[in-house]
Structure formats: structure tokens, C-alpha cells
Amino acid sequence: MLLHMLLEGIELRGxxxxxxLREGWxxxxxGGPEASAHELAARRYVITDLLDDLRDAVDPMERHAVAFALFEKTAELLLLHDRRWLGTGKYLPRRLREWNPERAEALTEPLLRGDLVAFADRxxxxxxxxxxxxxxxxxR
Structure with missing residues (x-):
């Protein structure tokens, strides 16, 4: 995120x-982002749908595609629910670990070892x- 680069980056010229700028931001x-109750509910709706899709899917490719989408949406919900900034790509797992290393590990461990039933439970x-x-x- 650009704001992280501004505040945490190495100063070359400034x-x-x-x-x-750093003081102002x-x-x-x-303070983190503030998501409305409706936005959080909409995210929970999407996760509910993906969770049901994961539990119902039998095709291995579909199961993995849904699982990784579910990880992304769940990580975003957890961060926003606690007023934490999101990230994309490699920054989403980093933000999740910064927020709560234990819960990040509990969420990702079954996914990374391929236990999609345990991942869905988590x-x-x-x-x-x-x-x-x-x-x-x-x-919506």
C-alpha cells in the first residue's frame, strides 16, 4: 500500500x-480503515457462499480455486473487522501475520498442507x- 511505503520506506529525497507528509499520515x-456494518455483512455473505461451495465441490481444481478465493476473502474480513489495512498479493498474508500471527497460522496451516476440510472448519x-x-x- 502506498501509505506504508510513505511511512516505512527508506528516504531517498524528502x-x-x-x-x-509522514507526520500528517x-x-x-x-487508525485503520473503517468498514460499515453493511460492508462487513456483504463480505460475510460472500464468505458464506464460498464456504458452502468449498464443502460441496468434488472436482479438485474447483476445490482449490474456491479455497484460495476463500482465503483471500476471509483474510480481508478479519483485517477489516479489526480496522486493519488490507494488502494484495504477498502483502495480504503479511498484513494478516502482522495483525495476529497465531490466527494467521491457524487459518493458513490447513490450507497449505491441503486439508481443505480443516481449512473450511477454520x-x-x-x-x-x-x-x-x-x-x-x-x-447487497
Whole structure:
């Protein structure tokens, strides 16, 4: 994220202007993003759907594709639920580990060893902690 680069990057040229920018944006980074209740519910809705797809899928390629999408959506929900900034690509796992190394490990360990049943169970556990499943009647 550009804000992380601004605040944590190595200064090549900056001086006073860079110092002022860093001072002004430090609190924004520390405060984290604020997701609305509706946005969090919409994310829980997507995760609920993906979780059901993973449990129902029998084709190995489909199961893995759904599992990795489910990881991404779950990691984003966990971070946003706790007002933490997201990342894409390699930065999403990094943000997840920075946030809570133990929960990041618990989520990723079964996925990385290919135990998609245990991974689905862990996602379900995290989904409950974030407010639970969202299904029928939800309007996006």
C-alpha cells in the first residue's frame, strides 16, 4: 500500500516535505480503515457462499480455486473487522501475520498442507467470530 511505503520506506529525497507528509499520515495509518456494518455483512455473505461451495465441490481444481478465493476473502474480513489495512498479493498474508500471527497460522496451516476440510472448519470458526454466516434475505 502506498501509505506504508510513505511511512516505512527508506528516504531517498524528502527533507522537510517528507517529514510533514509522514507526520500528517501517521495517524491515518494507525487508525485503520473503517468498514460499515453493511460492508462487513456483504463480505460475510460472500464468505458464506464460498464456504458452502468449498464443502460441496468434488472436482479438485474447483476445490482449490474456491479455497484460495476463500482465503483471500476471509483474510480481508478479519483485517477489516479489526480496522486493519488490507494488502494484495504477498502483502495480504503479511498484513494478516502482522495483525495476529497465531490466527494467521491457524487459518493458513490447513490450507497449505491441503486439508481443505480443516481449512473450511477454520474459516467457519473465523466467520462466527466476525458475526456469523449471512444468507437468505441479505440485500447487497
Amino acid at each position: 527533507g522537510r516535505a517528507l517529514t510533514e 501517521r495517524d491515518v495509518l494507525a 474459516v467457519d470458526h473465523e466467520l462466527i467470530r466476525a458475526g456469523g454466516r449471512v444468507q437468505a434475505g441479505f440485500v
